Amino acid sequence: MVTVAVAGGGGGIGSDIVQAILKSNKHEVIVLSRSSQPLLTKQGVDVKIVDYGSVEQLEVTLRVISCIAAYGTNSTAAELSLLEAAKKAHVARFVPSEWNSPCHDVVDLYSGKGTVWKAVQSSGLEYTRFINGLWMNVWGPGCIRDEEEALGAYKNRPPFAIDLKAGTAIIPGDPSQKMVLTKTQDVGLFVAAALDLPNWEPESRIAGDTLTFTEVIQLVKRICGKDLRITHMSVENLQELLKGDIDSGERFYYQLLLAVALGRMGFEPTLNDLCPDIKPVSTAEYIKRHWTCD
Ligand SMILES: NC(=O)c1ccc[n+]([C@@H]2O[C@H](COP(=O)([O-])OP(=O)(O)OC[C@H]3O[C@@H](n4cnc5c(N)ncnc54)[C@H](OP(=O)(O)O)[C@@H]3O)[C@@H](O)[C@H]2O)c1
Known part of the structure; x- marks a missing residue:
């Protein structure tokens, strides 16, 4: 202990x-x-x-x-x-x-x-620093089932990039670029398990799921039967917006989108293999549980 x-x-x-x-x-x-x-x-x-x-x-x-x-x-x-x-x-x-x-x-x-x-x-x-990509819970706000579980660590905040309630999606950069999504409760499980490891690497990378925006949009269609209204924002669009007179909240939002567009949310996990007993929730499971009634 x-x-x-x-x-x-x-x-x-x-x-x-x-x-x-x-x-x-x-x-x-x-x-x-x-x-x-x-x-x-x-x-x-x-x-x-x-x-x-x-x-x-x-x-x-x-x-x-x-x-x-x-x-x-x-x-x-x-x-x-x-x-x-x-x-x-x-x-x-x-x-x-x-x-x-x-x-x-x-x-x-x-x-x-x-x-x-x-x-x-x-x-x-x-x-060690824990790298977990985008929290899957950013797609919890406004969900129709088990909202507390859906939000996890992401309480009282707006959805990020995809707003399932409004039926909209902003795709930053190349829609076929991979990004890592991890549910915050699974981050907790990996961190608790990492306490037992005999030594730590400088970086502990966790991946709940790895998907592209195209795949997420297809999942929403397959699981919820919903076509999202899509807005594409290229790296250049985002950089241009960031040059303008925008408030700090917008700046943070566009810079996070830019980080996704630049591929910073895509990486190979390292901690998953060291903690094989943890089966993180996939994006499909998450959407089904929180955005459908069955
Ligand atoms: N990957 C993602 O999608 C994602 C999304 C959101 C956040 N994050 C990251 O997760 C980390 C934690 O964010 P969070 O949203 O969990 O934080 P949070 O809930 O906003 O705050 C966590 C705690 O930080 C303490 N705190 C706040 N301001 C402080 C200050 N000036 N000095 C000392 N303590 C302070 C408070 O504890 P007490 O009041 O109890 O002291 C608070 O309960 C951040 O590094 C953030 O960048 C990642």
Whole structure:
């Protein structure tokens, strides 16, 4: 048994990881949070209220997984403090808050992840970053069945690229380009299983499913009988839009589409083979479960 501290474990992906570790019944989990987390405390989880502004006060344990919302300078500073505290405590393993695909150079709001990643690589600690592609749950908003399960870590956010309720799809770049989609609850299962691995590679790549946009659109037609209204956006279209006067939300959205168009969400998994007992949910299963009644 190991003790693992999950920073931001009461939020999105952190919550799915905490639940998967609890379910595995193998390891002890501590949640680091800036406020009390009554739901976790009720489950018997030790919640430590922390101030990321003070490295001295940040007491971390042997393994640290950061699930801090990694957008902007405040969260970058918090992650760097967490890493400093981990170094001081000589923790065995550290995970920075990535939970996507490497596109720090394309998405402005991810530039802090790049800073943290460099610091992690030169920290002297054993580390891995989990790369999981696009969360399948981005296609959960507005679904007709089991919405809580469909949303997982992706709560209170709009659908990304494909809006199944509205029947629309934006295809960024080449529609035949492969991209990885992983359900956040499956990310949790892989992370919990990775705690048992004797050593970690610098990168742990997880793929729930690998599909092209064309294949997703065909799945929606086959499973839901729905023809999506498609808008194509080329790399050039997106780059042109990004030169314009747009707000930060639009900028983030178009930059994420650009990352997909540039093929950053396509990769070969590494962790799947090391955890053969985990059978991640496919996109077809996901659409059938949440967007049909049978
Ligand atoms: N692949 C994808 O499709 C995808 C989609 C969305 C997000 N992501 C990635 O997943 C990661 C986590 O995102 P999320 O959506 O799960 O996050 P989230 O739910 O928005 O936030 C997670 C936790 O971060 C903590 N937090 C927020 N701001 C902070 C700050 N300034 N300093 C310290 N802690 C802070 C909060 O914990 P406390 O309040 O308890 O301290 C919060 O519960 C990010 O790296 C993000 O880029 C990936």
